[in-house]
Amino acid sequence: MSTAIALSSSLKHNLALGIRFPQNPSFYRRNGPKVSTFRTFTVAMAAINTTPLEICVKASVITPNKPGDCPFCQRVLLTMEEKHLPYEMKLVDLSNKPEWFLQISPEGKVPVVKFDEKWVPDSDVIAQSLEEKYPDPPLVTPQEKALVGSKIFSTFIGFLKSKDPSGGTEQALLDELSSFNDYIKENVRPLSGSLNVLQFVDLLDNRFIVFSLKGPFINGEKISAADLSLAPKLYHLEIALGHYKKWSIPDTLPYTKSYMKTIFSMDSFMKTRASPEDVIAGWRPKVMG
Secondary structure, eight states: EEEEEEEOOHHHHHHSSSEEEESSHHTTTTTSOOOOOOEEEOHHHHHHHHHOEEEEEEBBBSTOOHHHHHHHHHHHHHHHHEEEEEEEEEETTTTTOOOHHHHOOTTSSSSSSTOOOOOOOHHHHHHHHHHHHSSSSSOOGGGGTTTTTTTTHHHHHHHHHHOOTSSSHHHHHHHHHHHHHHHHHHHHHOOOOSOOOEEEEEETTTTEEEETTOOOTTTTTSOOHHHHHHHHHHHHHHHHHHHHHHHOOTTTHHHHHHHHHHHHHHHHHHHHOHHHHHHHHHHHHHOOO
16 A cells, blocks of 8 residues: 655644744745744644544656645645645555555545545545534635636636637637636736735736735635635646647736746645646546547
């Protein structure tokens, strides 16, 4: 059985220090002035002694002991990281599924997570269970925002697999990305007039964009479940389309590009992402037929 033990990077760091947590780690990871604001936090013994959650994820075909190219597995790992939960990662070779894995996941699918001695499949169900069992910090996305960007992944796959340049699949993807760009633009609200709130500047394509504390995420300042679901899919989009189509998101969508840049640079994302080589290898059968 191939296993790898992982504590959330945030938890390990703060247990080592003993008392300090960033007030909003995801905000200060963005480009711009570095702000070192901390608050005192007492780590409860119950949190320290939490039994690691067991999670089965796709294994890398490129790098031993690393997670593979499943965006749904990364979504769950991201959720655990952002909730500062310890977890035990069981890496599964999906091209040669071991018997122990098929006993807990008869359909042979990942991710699956063990809750109260029961193995639970499906990233949607797992994410909801994590929110219910570990509500702090909350990652709930308001219902009216939960589906923002939800059609990007399917239109990306359509374009990636398409052999017909005039089939409309590229435009369908551009339409979804444009809608997302417009949403983030409105959500962020560039500052104007007198500046009396904390701000930062992001250099993007030689243009300066000044953002307010309203934040760059789907739910505003704080990352939420919708971001953790969408971000791995955008990562696959960027790598797969760049490799197989020599295509990239146009400069006319600066807020979409800035959103991706922000999330892809987060510690939790970098820790749980697949290598670009794994993403390319994972999509090859679908592209080549």
